[in-house]
Amino acid sequence: MELPEKAKQRLHKALEVNGLRSTRQREHVLAVLLAQRDHPTAEEVYERAKSSMASISLATVYNCLETLVGCGLVRAVNFERGSNHYCPNLAEHAHFHCKDTGRVYDIDLPEGLLDSVKKVLPEGFQAEGVEVAFQGHRAKEILS
Amino acid sequence: MELPEKAKQRLHKALEVNGLRSTRQREHVLAVLLAQRDHPTAEEVYERAKSSMASISLATVYNCLETLVGCGLVRAVNFERGSNHYCPNLAEHAHFHCKDTGRVYDIDLPEGLLDSVKKVLPEGFQAEGVEVAFQGHRAKEILS
DNA sequence: GTGAATGCAAAACCTTTGCAACTGG
DNA sequence: CCAGTTGCAAAGGTTTTGCATTCAC
Numbered sequence: 582m583e584l585p586e587k588a589k590q591r592l593h594k595a596l597e598v599n600g601l602r603s604t605r606q607r608e609h610v611l612a613v614l615l616a617q618r619d620h621p622t623a624e625e626v627y628e629r630a631k632s633s634m635a636s637i638s639l640a641t642v643y644n645c646l647e648t649l650v651g652c653g654l655v656r657a658v659n660f661e662r663g664s665n666h667y668c669p670n671l672a673e674h675a676h677f678h679c680k681d682t683g684r685v686y687d688i689d690l691p692e693g694l695l696d697s698v699k700k701v702l703p704e705g706f707q708a709e710g711v712e713v714a715f716q717g718h719r720a721k722e723i724l725s
Numbered sequence: 726m727e728l729p730e731k732a733k734q735r736l737h738k739a740l741e742v743n744g745l746r747s748t749r750q751r752e753h754v755l756a757v758l759l760a761q762r763d764h765p766t767a768e769e770v771y772e773r774a775k776s777s778m779a780s781i782s783l784a785t786v787y788n789c790l791e792t793l794v795g796c797g798l799v800r801a802v803n804f805e806r807g808s809n810h811y812c813p814n815l816a817e818h819a820h821f822h823c824k825d826t827g828r829v830y831d832i833d834l835p836e837g838l839l840d841s842v843k844k845v846l847p848e849g850f851q852a853e854g855v856e857v858a859f860q861g862h863r864a865k866e867i868l869s
Numbered sequence: 870g871t872g873a874a875t876g877c878a879a880a881a882c883c884t885t886t887g888c889a890a891c892t893g894g
Numbered sequence: 895c896c897a898g899t900t901g902c903a904a905a906g907g908t909t910t911t912g913c914a915t916t917c918a919c
Contacts, residue, residue: 602873602918623909638876643909645874659806662883664908677850690845698842698857701834706821708861713842717852746893746898767884782901787884806908808883 582633584612595652609634610645614655614669620676620685622664658685660716675713688715726777728756739796753778754789755813758799764810764820764829802829804860819857832859 584592592611593603613629614621621629627642646667649655657665660678666685668676673695675688690713699708728736736755737747757773758765765773771786790811793799801809804822810829812820817839819832834857843852 604874604918606875636876640877640910641875647909648874657805659803661801662803662806662809662908665806675845677846677852680853686850688845688847688850694842694845698838699859701819701832701838702821702859703832705864706830706832706859706861707864708821708859709824710861711857711859713855713857715843715846715850715852715855717850717854720849720851744898748893748899750900780901784885784902785900788899791885806883 582609582612582616584608585615588612588615592649592652592654595654596648599652601648601652604645605634606630606637606641607645607648609637610642611649611654611669614649614667618669618687620658620666620668620687622666624664626667658712658714660685660714675715677715677717679719680716681718688713726753726756726760728752729759732756732759736793736796736798739798740792743796745792745796748789750774750778750781750785751789751792753781754786755793755798758793758811758813762813762831764802764812764831766808766810768808770811802856802858804829804858819859821859821861823863824860825862832857 588611589608592608596603596607609630610626613626617629623643623646624639626646627637627639630637630642646655646657650657650667654669654671656668656670658668658676659665663683668685668687670687673690675690677686677688679686695711695713698711698713702708732755733752736752740747740751753774754770757770761773767787767790768783770790771781771783774781774786790799790801794801794811798813798815800812800814802812802820803809807827812829812831814831817834819834821830821832823830839855839857842855842857846852
């Protein structure tokens, strides 16, 4: 579980910009997210993080995730008030929530689609972001 | 706080279809939602409901809201794991979450936009629904 | 050295549940 | 009647907080 150099530099820069410190835990939590991009919950990140950093605490995982979200390196996605799921994919994309398994999938969006969606906003609404979230089922023959 | 006849019939039909009973509380909770379409939380619905039905309980409000959502008469919307907000608008629309006030607004969508958004789904993903949720700020001059 | 971040346990928040009493069909 | 629903209080799942300790700069 090693954070790639590129990601490490991006993290350090983002932390610096926000006046925050680089810590082993923050690096490690980001590494966990990047290693397996299956939108884990905080609890799942904690379980994975512990395997190579035994002393990390659940509260710290929550803190680190919030920090990463605040720095714009990670997105938090939530369905029906279940646990948050964390996504380090910085490209514009949507999410699909499988009601059978609870899993969350990234859905690529055509270039410019979100911009055209944002055009529906009436005057006076200034969007910082828009989340497009599908919920449904994956076809049985594709379920792994 | 009176449930309009049309809504009452729709409710009774939806409950019947689902094998559920009509109760004063279910009617009242729907009436509260329709009276002021500002996407109240369960707690807010409870406060409003109490003013004309003193004996209703918070648990019953939660139950009724879940029933209404289950019947398709109401949508639950959620931002950043805060309380759910409840919306009786059955037309296709998006939501806008104001980060300053926490308020939720309905955003009309052009006919067919959601269908075209659903077309981005790869094979194997079968969407039952899609939620388009903006977050941002309302322009100051419009803030009420 | 010093303020920020961590780790722990306890608290907080929102929602659901168990169960006795009630009620709609 | 009697299964479904309510109302209450207690429990549940997820996240946040207070505070002493440790660490990054």
